[in-house]
Amino acid sequence: MKNLSRLLLAMLLILGYSNANAQDENNPWQITIGANAVDAYPSGDGVVGNAQFGETIFDEYFNVSDHWNILPSLSTISVSRYIKNGFSLGVAGSLNKIENWGDVPGSDPEEINSVDDLSYYGVDGTIKYNFLEGTTLDPYIGVGGGYTWIDEIGAGTVNGTVGLNVWFSENVGLTLQSAYKHAFEDYLQTHFQHTAGISIKFGGTDTDGDGIYDKDDACPEVAGLEAFNGCPDTDGDGIEDAKDDCPNEAGLAELNGCPDSDGDGIADKDDNCPTVAGLKALAGCPDADGDGVTDADDKCPEVAGPAANKGCPWPDTDGDGVLDKDDKCPDVKGTVANAGCPEVTEEVQKTLNEYAKTILFDTGKSSIKAQSEAVLGDIIDILKEYPTAKFTVEGHTDSVGSEKLNQRLSDSRANSVKEYLVSHGIDAFRLSSLGYGESKPIDTNKTRAGRANNRRVEINLVK
Structure with missing residues (x-):
């Protein structure tokens, strides 16, 4: 024993x-x-x-x-x-x-x-x-x-x-x-x-439980496939994750496992237009007219033109996105909505009326005083910046005197300002004049200061 x-x-x-x-x-x-x-x-x-x-x-x-x-x-x-x-x-x-x-x-x-x-x-x-x-x-x-x-x-x-x-x-x-x-x-x-x-x-060790022993497993801590020596193929496209540029999306072997939704040979991840077949030179985007400008950036996608003209044969001189052939203000940057011409903003409108209310007339008359020429020049400069915009010159008076007289005076003063502007280069078709007499006061007529404010000219945009 x-x-x-x-x-x-x-x-x-x-x-x-x-x-x-x-x-x-x-x-x-x-x-x-x-x-x-x-x-x-x-x-x-x-x-x-x-x-x-x-x-x-x-x-x-x-x-x-x-x-x-x-x-x-x-x-x-x-x-x-x-x-x-x-x-x-x-x-x-x-x-x-x-x-x-x-x-x-x-x-x-x-x-x-x-x-x-x-x-x-x-x-x-x-x-x-x-x-x-x-x-x-x-x-x-x-x-x-x-x-x-x-x-x-x-x-x-x-x-x-x-x-x-x-x-x-x-x-x-x-x-x-x-x-x-x-x-x-x-x-x-x-x-x-x-x-x-x-x-x-x-005694064989299989840490990730994929049936491949660690010594033969190229990815011993991640469950994988025998075909890839134990490494995973998450998206099941036959390309192991380590060699797959898009491991979470099934793709093509020739694109290193990445998908190509539009079939243009460019992987979706590198394709700026993944749903529309395009050209490799244009990052997968199409160019219907072959002018080297992608359709999305081409203002004339069916007519070839230089890139400098955004793919159109016609230029856009002022660079406002409206071609010169369609631009009513080809030398002035404007908006597409306003046919290439600039739009009058509320701030510009306010400035016009601040200038207009300082126009002075001879007492009881429609003749413009000489000292108003400077402010009228400022108004003309603004109007020239918006060559397609139309304006109404409006005259207003205080309540002193008869209503009939005040109406006639406001009409006369508004027309006088309009004629001055036309005589200094503003197209007549862009201007109209209208008098309101004492009907639209902006202040009280009971004080001198109030009456002075009510005696005014306004230049308003026709919308």
């Missing part, structure tokens, strides 16, 4: 070692559990009973009934660790009961040398070489050494091994092995030990 304790301790150390080390190969660990048979024929290089060495070594190799000592229960366990290039290193422990220990020399016919249930223990280390890795039939050879006890007698051995693994699946198989164990001491018989057992391979 002392030797059995040694054996169990050795097995615990082996298993502890296997669980403590990194497992960075595909199923690098193999454990085999089974039964063993010990065969001492030919016997005789030591003294166990009266046996002497005889015959050739393989004469009765398969004489199971006479020579094999089989313990029909779990009697052997081995653990091996794959190194590389077909080589692995393993340790095995076994126990048995010996009843037949070779032949009795000189007997005719030969007599089996029976012994009285000797206990057998062995611990062996082996370096193995597998010829056909990854195949169903996996033969191997091995060399090594160990220590064997029969009862209380023990000695070291040098071992030669041949075996065969038959794998039923990637991880489970049957192992058959035969080892020749040559003793270093005369008191321990040289013998064969045959084993058969179930083998389990384990």
Whole structure:
């Protein structure tokens, strides 16, 4: 029992070692559990009973009934660790009961040398070489050494091994092995030990759970496909994410995995017009007239013209977006809504009337005083900036005098301002005049200041 304790301790150390080390190969660990048979024929290089060495070594190799000592229960366990290039290193422990220990020399016919249930223990280390890795039939050879006890007698051995693994699946198989164990001491018989057992391979690491072991997985922390060595193809377009410029959108191989919605050969991500087929030179946008200006920027998309004219054969001199042929103010920047002419703003309108209310007339008359020429010049300058705008010159009076007289005076003064403007270069068709008399006061007529404010001229835009 002392030797059995040694054996169990050795097995615990082996298993502890296997669980403590990194497992960075595909199923690098193999454990085999089974039964063993010990065969001492030919016997005789030591003294166990009266046996002497005889015959050739393989004469009765398969004489199971006479020579094999089989313990029909779990009697052997081995653990091996794959190194590389077909080589692995393993340790095995076994126990048995010996009843037949070779032949009795000189007997005719030969007599089996029976012994009285000797206990057998062995611990062996082996370096193995597998010829056909990854195949169903996996033969191997091995060399090594160990220590064997029969009862209380023990000695070291040098071992030669041949075996065969038959794998039923990637991880489970049957192992058959035969080892020749040559003793270093005369008191321990040289013998064969045959084993058969179930083998389990384990220890491969698959961090991302994609069925591809980390050592073969180019993307060990991200689940992927076997076709891409474990790397993902998120959009399923057959291009792995690392080589896919658009990993979240299914695309074309020739565009590095990016889509091309309009089929113009330009990836949507680089296409400024992704829904309309266009030209590569214009970043995927069309140019119907072929003038080098994209249709979206071409003011004349069906007629070729220079880029300087925004694709039109006609220029836009003032650069307001209205071609000269359609621009009523080709030399003045305006708005498209106003046919290329500038639009009168509220601020301009306010400025006009601030100037107009300072126009002075002779008392009770419509003649304009000479000192008003300066402000009239400012008004003319403003009107010339808006050559298509039309205005109404409006006259207003205070309530002093009769209403009929005031109406006639306001008409006369408004017309007088209009005629002045026309005489100084403003087109007559742009101006009209109208008097309102005392009907639209902007202040009280009860004070001098109020009446002065009510006596005024306004120039208002015709909308």
